[in-house]
């Protein structure tokens with residue numbers, strides 16, 4: 721029999737490298753990447769009512785209300801592709817109430833990866849971050865510069881990526897992280913996120929591979 725697909729949550733402070741690691745995880749493990757922040761930015765870009773409301777909170781570095789976020793993520797998570805291939809939840813849940821909304825549905829991860837990056841690095845990562853609107857790829861002017869001039873000329877910066885706003889986002893993060901740590905205590909692994917993105921990935925790769933092996937073994941022995 722086939723094992724259940726892998727279910728992964730990834731958390732960490734703003735700019736700790738969640739999106740960057742998700743690109744690498746997705747490429748290797750084929751999981752469906754669901755980023756709450758990306759879903760919200762897509763709502764903003766579409767000009768929807770939810771997007772307009774969400775933007776007001778995002779500009780203040782606060783959590784967008786559950787009324788907007790909870791169903792948005794739930795609907796994406798329950799799509800057949802995520803159920804069949806496994807999922808990688810990025811930036812969700814981010815509060816006790818969001819974690820409880822998933823618990824109520826019986827949705828739990830096999831592994832909860834917490835990226836640990838010293839605060840002094842986060843501001844530099846945020847202000848140097850750029851994204852490619854064509855491919856969605858994440859860059860950093862110093863640490864992951866664009867491959868060529870054409871890409872460089874079309875890179876954009878997020879509206880909440882200023883030094884002032886990252887400090888507010890960080891406060892929100894510190895207010896909420898403890899409640900997640902207690903909910904997922906049994907599946908949390910802390911990964912040091914202040915190495916190169918390749919080294920961070922090699923650590924995560926080992927953890928996910930071993931989690932997948934365990935699941936396969938359980939099915940094989942059943």
Ligand code: AP5
Nearest residue numbers: 734735736737738739740756757784811845849859860917
């Ligand atoms: P969201 O989009 O999730 O932002 P965030 O949590 O602040 O995280 P970031 O996307 O800023 O960073 P990241 O960890 O993905 O880092 P990245 O890989 O890009 O949320 C935005 C807002 O939406 C929130 O403030 C909130 O308002 C709202 N929201 C989202 N989820 C919500 C929820 N569940 N409930 C309510 N509201 C919600 O890397 C950052 C930079 O560093 C890049 O330039 C990258 O190239 C570079 N970098 C990455 N790794 C390395 C490395 N190892 N070495 C050097 N540089 C690196």
